[in-house]
Amino acid sequence: MTTVATTGTPGTMNLVARAVLFDMDGTLVDSTAVVEQVWTAFAAENGMDAQAIIATGHGVRAEDTMLRHGPDGFDVATGADRLFELELAAVDGIVPVPGARAFVESLPAASIALVTSARRALALRRLEIADVPTPGVVVTAADVERGKPAPDCYLLAAQLLGVDPADAIVFEDAEAGIAAGLAAGMRTVVVGSHESETTRGLPRIRDYRDVTVTVHEPAADGPDSRPSFTIALPL
Secondary structure: OOOOEEEOOOOEEEEEEOEEEEOOEOOOEEOHHHHHHHHHHHHHHHOOOHHHHHHHOOOOOHHHHHHHHOOOOOOHHHHHHHHHHHHHHOOOOOEEOOOHHHHHHHOOHHHEEEEOOOOHHHHHHHHHHHOOOOOOEEEOHHHOOOOOOOOHHHHHHHHHHOOOHHHEEEEEOOHHHHHHHHHOOOEEEEEOOOOOOOOOOOOEEOOOOOOEEEEEOOOOOOOOOOOEEEEEEEO
8 A cells, every 4th residue: 555645624634554653752752851951961971062962962862972972982881871870860841742642542553653762661661751652562772773864763663563664654853853754765744843954845743632533444355454544634
Protein backbone atom coordinates (compact mmCIF):
# COMPACT_ATOMS: atom_id res chain seq x y z
CA MET A 1 0.00 0.00 0.00
CA THR A 2 1.33 3.42 -0.95
CA THR A 3 -0.18 6.12 1.22
CA VAL A 4 -0.88 9.70 0.24
CA ALA A 5 -1.77 13.02 1.76
CA THR A 6 -5.09 14.49 0.69
CA THR A 7 -7.00 17.61 1.51
CA GLY A 8 -9.87 16.77 3.82
CA THR A 9 -12.56 19.07 5.06
CA PRO A 10 -11.70 22.77 4.75
CA GLY A 11 -8.85 23.60 7.10
CA THR A 12 -7.48 20.06 7.41
CA MET A 13 -4.95 17.78 5.77
CA ASN A 14 -5.56 14.03 5.73
CA LEU A 15 -2.63 11.62 5.96
CA VAL A 16 -3.34 7.93 5.35
CA ALA A 17 -0.89 5.51 6.95
CA ARG A 18 -0.28 2.15 8.58
CA ALA A 19 2.16 3.30 11.26
CA VAL A 20 3.05 6.36 13.33
CA LEU A 21 6.51 6.86 14.77
CA PHE A 22 6.92 9.34 17.62
CA ASP A 23 9.93 11.12 19.00
CA MET A 24 9.64 11.69 22.75
CA ASP A 25 11.10 14.93 24.17
CA GLY A 26 9.24 17.87 22.71
CA THR A 27 6.94 15.61 20.70
CA LEU A 28 5.00 13.55 23.25
CA VAL A 29 6.52 14.97 26.43
CA ASP A 30 7.16 18.65 27.09
CA SER A 31 10.54 18.40 28.81
CA THR A 32 12.42 21.28 27.19
CA ALA A 33 12.99 23.19 30.43
CA VAL A 34 14.21 20.04 32.20
CA VAL A 35 16.54 19.07 29.33
CA GLU A 36 18.09 22.53 29.23
CA GLN A 37 18.44 22.61 33.02
CA VAL A 38 20.24 19.27 33.05
CA TRP A 39 22.57 20.13 30.19
CA THR A 40 23.40 23.47 31.81
CA ALA A 41 24.40 21.72 35.04
CA PHE A 42 26.38 19.08 33.14
CA ALA A 43 28.18 21.69 31.06
CA ALA A 44 29.15 23.61 34.20
CA GLU A 45 30.60 20.43 35.73
CA ASN A 46 32.67 19.68 32.64
CA GLY A 47 33.76 23.03 31.28
CA MET A 48 31.49 23.00 28.25
CA ASP A 49 29.49 25.77 26.58
CA ALA A 50 25.93 25.19 27.71
CA GLN A 51 24.40 27.59 25.19
CA ALA A 52 26.17 25.91 22.28
CA ILE A 53 24.96 22.51 23.48
CA ILE A 54 21.37 23.69 23.87
CA ALA A 55 21.44 25.31 20.43
CA THR A 56 22.48 22.09 18.65
CA GLY A 57 21.75 19.19 20.98
CA HIS A 58 17.96 18.77 20.85
CA GLY A 59 17.06 15.37 19.45
CA VAL A 60 20.68 14.23 19.21
CA ARG A 61 22.26 11.38 21.18
CA ALA A 62 24.06 12.59 24.30
CA GLU A 63 27.26 10.84 23.23
CA ASP A 64 27.25 12.62 19.88
CA THR A 65 26.71 15.98 21.59
CA MET A 66 29.60 15.32 23.97
CA LEU A 67 31.89 14.33 21.11
CA ARG A 68 31.07 17.63 19.43
CA HIS A 69 31.31 19.93 22.43
CA GLY A 70 33.52 18.15 24.95
CA PRO A 71 37.14 19.17 25.59
CA ASP A 72 40.00 17.12 24.16
CA GLY A 73 40.24 13.75 25.84
CA PHE A 74 36.77 13.94 27.35
CA ASP A 75 35.51 10.52 28.53
CA VAL A 76 32.23 10.27 26.64
CA ALA A 77 31.08 7.00 28.22
CA THR A 78 31.54 8.34 31.74
CA GLY A 79 29.95 11.63 30.77
CA ALA A 80 26.91 9.90 29.29
CA ASP A 81 26.42 7.91 32.48
CA ARG A 82 26.66 11.08 34.56
CA LEU A 83 24.17 12.90 32.36
CA PHE A 84 21.80 9.95 32.64
CA GLU A 85 21.94 10.21 36.45
CA LEU A 86 21.07 13.91 36.28
CA GLU A 87 18.25 13.28 33.81
CA LEU A 88 16.63 10.53 35.88
CA ALA A 89 16.65 12.77 38.95
CA ALA A 90 15.13 15.78 37.15
CA VAL A 91 11.40 15.11 37.13
CA ASP A 92 9.82 18.45 38.04
CA GLY A 93 8.23 20.20 35.08
CA ILE A 94 7.77 17.15 32.83
CA VAL A 95 4.27 17.31 31.33
CA PRO A 96 2.56 15.86 28.27
CA VAL A 97 2.30 17.79 25.05
CA PRO A 98 -1.42 18.75 25.05
CA GLY A 99 -3.58 16.01 23.56
CA ALA A 100 -0.72 13.50 23.30
CA ARG A 101 -2.29 10.81 25.45
CA ALA A 102 -5.64 10.87 23.63
CA PHE A 103 -3.93 10.86 20.23
CA VAL A 104 -1.71 7.89 21.05
CA GLU A 105 -4.67 5.97 22.44
CA SER A 106 -6.71 6.66 19.30
CA LEU A 107 -4.17 4.84 17.10
CA PRO A 108 -3.98 1.04 16.68
CA ALA A 109 -1.57 -0.13 19.39
CA ALA A 110 0.30 -2.43 17.00
CA SER A 111 0.93 0.45 14.60
CA ILE A 112 2.92 2.88 16.76
CA ALA A 113 6.51 3.14 17.92
CA LEU A 114 8.63 5.45 20.06
CA VAL A 115 11.90 6.51 18.41
CA THR A 116 14.10 8.48 20.78
CA SER A 117 17.70 9.53 21.28
CA ALA A 118 17.26 9.03 25.03
CA ARG A 119 18.13 5.87 26.91
CA ARG A 120 15.26 3.45 27.29
CA ALA A 121 14.91 3.82 31.07
CA LEU A 122 14.76 7.59 30.78
CA ALA A 123 12.23 7.48 27.95
CA LEU A 124 9.95 5.14 29.88
CA ARG A 125 10.32 7.25 33.01
CA ARG A 126 9.36 10.49 31.29
CA LEU A 127 6.38 8.93 29.54
CA GLU A 128 5.21 7.55 32.88
CA ILE A 129 5.54 10.92 34.59
CA ALA A 130 3.66 12.63 31.76
CA ASP A 131 0.99 9.88 31.75
CA VAL A 132 1.48 9.14 28.05
CA PRO A 133 1.11 5.47 26.98
CA THR A 134 4.34 3.72 26.01
CA PRO A 135 4.20 2.13 22.55
CA GLY A 136 4.99 -1.57 22.36
CA VAL A 137 7.91 -0.87 20.01
CA VAL A 138 10.63 1.39 21.44
CA VAL A 139 13.79 2.23 19.50
CA THR A 140 16.48 4.11 21.44
CA ALA A 141 19.93 5.51 20.80
CA ALA A 142 21.51 2.22 21.85
CA ASP A 143 19.66 0.22 19.20
CA VAL A 144 21.36 1.74 16.16
CA GLU A 145 24.90 2.49 15.09
CA ARG A 146 24.10 5.99 13.90
CA GLY A 147 21.78 8.33 15.76
CA LYS A 148 19.59 11.11 14.41
CA PRO A 149 19.89 12.86 11.93
CA ALA A 150 20.76 9.53 10.29
CA PRO A 151 17.60 7.60 9.33
CA ASP A 152 18.64 4.33 11.01
CA CYS A 153 16.38 4.60 14.06
CA TYR A 154 13.25 5.29 12.00
CA LEU A 155 14.02 2.57 9.49
CA LEU A 156 14.50 0.08 12.33
CA ALA A 157 11.16 1.08 13.88
CA ALA A 158 9.36 0.56 10.56
CA GLN A 159 11.03 -2.84 10.21
CA LEU A 160 9.95 -3.86 13.71
CA LEU A 161 6.38 -2.79 12.96
CA GLY A 162 6.45 -4.62 9.64
CA VAL A 163 5.57 -1.61 7.48
CA ASP A 164 7.12 0.06 4.48
CA PRO A 165 8.68 3.46 5.29
CA ALA A 166 6.28 5.06 2.79
CA ASP A 167 3.38 3.84 4.95
CA ALA A 168 4.71 5.51 8.12
CA ILE A 169 4.30 9.02 9.50
CA VAL A 170 6.89 10.59 11.79
CA PHE A 171 6.02 13.20 14.43
CA GLU A 172 9.10 15.22 15.42
CA ASP A 173 9.98 18.56 16.99
CA ALA A 174 13.76 18.91 16.53
CA GLU A 175 15.97 19.48 13.51
CA ALA A 176 17.92 16.24 13.85
CA GLY A 177 14.78 14.12 14.17
CA ILE A 178 12.96 15.85 11.33
CA ALA A 179 15.96 15.28 9.08
CA ALA A 180 16.08 11.62 10.17
CA GLY A 181 12.42 11.05 9.34
CA LEU A 182 12.78 12.61 5.91
CA ALA A 183 15.98 10.69 5.19
CA ALA A 184 14.09 7.49 6.02
CA GLY A 185 11.61 8.30 3.25
CA MET A 186 8.76 8.94 5.69
CA ARG A 187 6.24 11.74 5.74
CA THR A 188 7.18 13.94 8.66
CA VAL A 189 4.97 16.22 10.73
CA VAL A 190 6.59 19.04 12.71
CA VAL A 191 5.34 19.38 16.28
CA GLY A 192 5.81 22.85 17.74
CA SER A 193 7.58 25.96 16.52
CA HIS A 194 10.94 24.82 15.13
CA GLU A 195 11.56 26.28 11.68
CA SER A 196 14.42 25.77 9.24
CA GLU A 197 15.04 25.01 5.59
CA THR A 198 14.39 21.37 6.49
CA THR A 199 10.86 22.11 7.73
CA ARG A 200 9.86 24.23 4.74
CA GLY A 201 6.61 22.87 3.27
CA LEU A 202 6.13 20.19 5.93
CA PRO A 203 2.80 19.83 7.76
CA ARG A 204 2.92 21.30 11.25
CA ILE A 205 0.84 21.09 14.41
CA ARG A 206 1.07 23.06 17.64
CA ASP A 207 -0.08 20.04 19.65
CA TYR A 208 -2.51 17.14 19.28
CA ARG A 209 -5.72 18.64 20.61
CA ASP A 210 -7.23 19.21 17.16
CA VAL A 211 -5.78 16.09 15.51
CA THR A 212 -8.28 13.30 14.81
CA VAL A 213 -7.91 9.68 13.72
CA THR A 214 -10.23 7.43 11.71
CA VAL A 215 -9.25 3.74 11.71
CA HIS A 216 -10.05 1.59 8.67
CA GLU A 217 -10.17 -2.10 9.54
CA PRO A 218 -8.87 -4.47 6.85
CA ALA A 219 -11.31 -6.55 4.85
CA ALA A 220 -11.80 -10.01 6.30
CA ASP A 221 -10.89 -11.63 2.99
CA GLY A 222 -8.27 -9.07 1.96
CA PRO A 223 -4.51 -9.56 1.70
CA ASP A 224 -3.68 -7.03 4.46
CA SER A 225 -4.18 -7.84 8.13
CA ARG A 226 -2.98 -4.49 9.46
CA PRO A 227 -5.51 -1.65 9.67
CA SER A 228 -4.85 1.64 7.98
CA PHE A 229 -5.97 4.95 9.39
CA THR A 230 -6.50 8.54 8.37
CA ILE A 231 -5.00 11.30 10.49
CA ALA A 232 -6.67 14.69 10.03
CA LEU A 233 -4.29 17.55 10.79
CA PRO A 234 -5.49 21.12 11.30
CA LEU A 235 -3.96 23.54 8.81
